[in-house]
Amino acid sequence: MPLRRTLVVVGLLAMVAIVGCSRLTFVKPRFKSDFHSTAPDYAVRDDPRDAQRIMAIDQVAVAQQAMQAGRLDEAEVHARAALKADPKSSDAYTLLAMIRDHSGRTAEAGELYAKALAFAPTRGVALNNYGAWLCSNGRAAESIPLFKRAVADPGYSTPAAAVANAGSCELKLGQDALAAAYLAQALQLDPQNPVGLEAMAESRYRAGQYMEARAFSERRLAVAPPSVKVLQLASQIEQKLGDTAAAARYVQRIATEFPQQQRAVPTGDASH
DSSP: OHHHHHHHHHHHHHTOOOTTOOTTOOOOTTSOOSSOOOOOOOOOOOOTTOHHHHHHHHHHHHHHHHHHTTOHHHHHHHHHHHHHHOTTOHHHHHHHHHHHHHTTOHHHHHHHHHHHHHHSTTOHHHHHHHHHHHHHTTOHHHHHHHHHHHHHOTTOSOHHHHHHHHHHHHHHTTOHHHHHHHHHHHHHHOTTOHHHHHHHHHHHHHTTOHHHHHHHHHHHHHHSOOOHHHHHHHHHHHHHTTOHHHHHHHHHHHHHHOTTTOOOOOOSOOOO
16 A cells, blocks of 8 residues: 555546646746746655655645645645654655745745755755755855755756756856856756746846747747746747737736736846
């Protein structure tokens, strides 16, 4: 039974194709984020001598399934049960952090991502997630080494997520050349990586290469539902290319798809 449940977890992760995901990654749909958070991944190991650890894995699996279905309260109950069974479960802390992120409790999420990393200091998923949180919360310079360490983890199944995050974060730091190198690498690893495509569109826009920016923007829109920022950038690109009708259509999409977040679309350089 424990082995079967562990296999269920692997199968569940393989089906994670939610908005803004790379393979085996989880990114919350319709929530503001410029980065990939990555769900726990598991090797199939069955250790009957460690019943508590197996119980924790079981609870993490159920918690993750509930979170994917949007049942955050239920997910938290099972994540906490996992921690009760194994107080050092990095995966349980990761899921609790994601739940806090979903709920807008950003500071708490950061503390939980940090705990997840403390219990798994070489694990790619923990390094990537805490790095993404740092970069999203004004600590961009601290995040780049974590992304590099995440990619160095041979067991990390989604290195494109960390590389794309590094590129997006370098763009935020104003390091456009470094950002472009990271983003090109990320898109080699995963041509449909939404973070990489969005950041590359912005990078090309900043460089005044508007046709390339449009191509990356259209690719981004094709792989996952947009955020307000994605639609704003698409509108800005079309303005630069002189297609005011297309620019207006993107603004209208913001009004239709994000009525609570609508605001004027700037016409100057895109901010990150």
